[in-house]
Each structure stands twice: as C-alpha cells, then as structure tokens.
Amino acid sequence: MSNQAVANRYAVALFQLAQSKGTLEKTGEELEIIQSVIKSTPELVKTINHPKVTLVTKKELVRKSFSGQVGADVLHTLLLLLERQRFSIVSDLSKAFTKLHHDLLNIADAMVYSAKPLTDEELKQVELVFAPKAGKSRLIATNKVDKELVGGVKIRIGDRIYDGSIKGQLNRLERNLLAGNR
Incomplete structure (x- = not known):
C-alpha cells in the first residue's frame, strides 16, 4: 500500500476521533x-530513521519532543506510527487531516500566481471573488x-485553473489566430 493511502487511513481515523471529541481545530x-x-530539526528525523536506535529510545525522544505541545491522541498516533515504522508519513497525514477538515468546513486552498507579489488586501479580494466561483x-x-x-494573475483551486494573465490571453489569441477564429 502506498504511503499516501496509509497516511489517508491514519488521517481519517484521527479526524473521526477528533470530531467525536470536538477537538478538530486543536488537533x-x-x-x-x-x-x-x-x-526545523532534521536531526530528529535522522535519529528516528536510524536503524541502530531502539524503538524505546525513539518513543522517549518523541515523548520529550512533543509532550506539552500536543494532546494525548496526537502523541499516541505518533507513537503508533513509530511502532509500525511509518513515521515518515507524518507530513502526508497532516496534509490529509487538513484536507478533511477543510472539506468539512467547505474551504479550499488557492494558489495565486502573479508577476509581482500581491498585497494581503489583493489576496483577500481574490479569496472573496473566487470562493463562490x-x-x-x-x-x-x-x-x-x-x-x-x-501581468495579471492565474489562480489554481483544486484541479481548476482560472487564467487571467497576460501570457494566458496572448496564448489564447495565438490559438484563435492559428485556427482562423477571431
């Protein structure tokens, strides 16, 4: 089974647990x-992935690193991933959990490509205009x-792309001219 599929299964389990306890945001x-x-600490990952470090040592390292910062459910999930030699999927698990949470709240992530950096106000405007679309x-x-x-912007929301860039407009114009359309 692929790492993504395994991460999705753990994410769904953790999501359901957090939902039943009302701790989705916190989790x-x-x-x-x-x-x-x-x-920020590649040494932690190296130690956890090192074959000569015992499981007991790895668990203790994870407990010391994250106790007080994460709740019992998340810590238990991390320890379970260590036991099953699946700690490498933590990042994928986190992304899958976030996607499940966003789906529940009807939120989507959008990548806005532009020729120059956009201000926060311009990004907010993009969010307001394209959310209903x-x-x-x-x-x-x-x-x-x-x-x-x-110039202009190109916006990717999921698998949809809204291209309002000058480059996109020029490409469409070129295709129309080559096809004989106006």
Whole structure:
C-alpha cells in the first residue's frame, strides 16, 4: 500500500476521533506544530530513521519532543506510527487531516500566481471573488510569483485553473489566430 493511502487511513481515523471529541481545530494545530518541528530539526528525523536506535529510545525522544505541545491522541498516533515504522508519513497525514477538515468546513486552498507579489488586501479580494466561483464558502489563498506571466494573475483551486494573465490571453489569441477564429 502506498504511503499516501496509509497516511489517508491514519488521517481519517484521527479526524473521526477528533470530531467525536470536538477537538478538530486543536488537533489540526498540533499537527502543524509537529510538521514545523520536523522541518526545523532534521536531526530528529535522522535519529528516528536510524536503524541502530531502539524503538524505546525513539518513543522517549518523541515523548520529550512533543509532550506539552500536543494532546494525548496526537502523541499516541505518533507513537503508533513509530511502532509500525511509518513515521515518515507524518507530513502526508497532516496534509490529509487538513484536507478533511477543510472539506468539512467547505474551504479550499488557492494558489495565486502573479508577476509581482500581491498585497494581503489583493489576496483577500481574490479569496472573496473566487470562493463562490469555486463553490466554496471560503478560500485560503497563497501567492507565488511567476515572472513568466508578464501581468495579471492565474489562480489554481483544486484541479481548476482560472487564467487571467497576460501570457494566458496572448496564448489564447495565438490559438484563435492559428485556427482562423477571431
């Protein structure tokens, strides 16, 4: 079974547990904390993945690293992943959990490509305009600068792309001219 499929199963189980306890927000925040700790301390991951480090030592390291920062359910999930030699899926599990939570709240992530960095106000405007078009109650927009766009914006929401960039308009114009359309 692929790591993504395994991560999805753990995410669904943790999501259902958090939903039944009413701790969805808290659990999501705890998973984000874990992700940031893992990204900022590669030594932790190296130690956990090292074959000569015993399981008991790995569990103690995880307990010391995360106790007080995460709740019992998330800590238990981490320890379970260690026992089953699946700690490498923590990042995928966190992303899957976030997706489940966003689906429940009817929220989508949007990647906004632009030729220059957008202000927070411009991103908020994109969120307000495109949330109804995507059929979502809210968007969480992230800006990424793409110098090839020349101007305008290109927005990706899930598998949909809204291309209002100058480059996109020029490409459409070229296709129409080559096809003989106006």
